[in-house]
């Protein structure tokens with residue numbers, strides 16, 4: 001079974017991508033552009049052009065989500081990102097909660113263009129300290145999962161991907177999965193809460209779709225592809241989750257049945273992809 005990694009990033013001057021593609025483990029990797037965010041410690045993110053170039057160099061293997069500055073962008077920026085080749089959006093550390101109405105024109109444009117938004121939820125890596133200018137938020141408060149409920153209600157056709165399942169605000173994320181058909185989650189960074197997954201993957205949603213939680217969660221690594229250590233770790237993470245689904249799920253739970261496993265590693269992401277790539281203004285080059 002080939003895997004779709006639904007939440008990852010790219011380093012500046014990426015290396016080892018050929019080997020990653022040739023490993024045969026991944027069918028596709030969705031790259032979140034963080035070029036507008038700066039750096040994380042010594043880690044430098046790929047620039048926007050660099051990320052788009054990498055996507056173009058490996059047709060079909062990557063999909064790109066463009067960084068959007070929610071506090072300063074206007075709706076035309078959403079369209080511009082779409083025209084550049086980004087199929088989705090990725091905000092980060094905005095100044096107000098995700099559900100603040102000031103962001104609604106941006107969400108409305110994304111919904112209209114069929115662009116999914118991957119929202120970070122929960123704990124966040126520490127960035128640079130306050131320096132007298134406030135250009136972004138600090139800490140996880142504005143990115144709590146509960147704020148996505150309002151976005152989902154206001155924009156029922158917007159495809160909302162909640163990164164990391166919102167740790168440690170797991171109850172809020174489970175509420176979202178339960179009630180909103182347009183919220184899915186990715187499990188990157190969720191290793192600390194794996195025991196919780198045993199229980200919730202078989203939980204039935206109440207979102208009008210007849211789905212279980214294992215049909216609303218996506219495999220993801222959140223790795224920064226392009227350096228050898230990250231590339232290798234992503235391959236090990238894929239093995240870890242495959243083993244978890246086989247040896248825990250396969251023995252004790254409905255979500256471990258082979259056809260259910262397939263949804264987590266591939267099918268759920270494939271269905272979403274089919275939706276956002278089939279929009280009227282289709283991204284032909286990425287099909």
Ligand SMILES: [Zn+2]
Nearest residue numbers: 007008032222
């Ligand atoms: Zn990430």
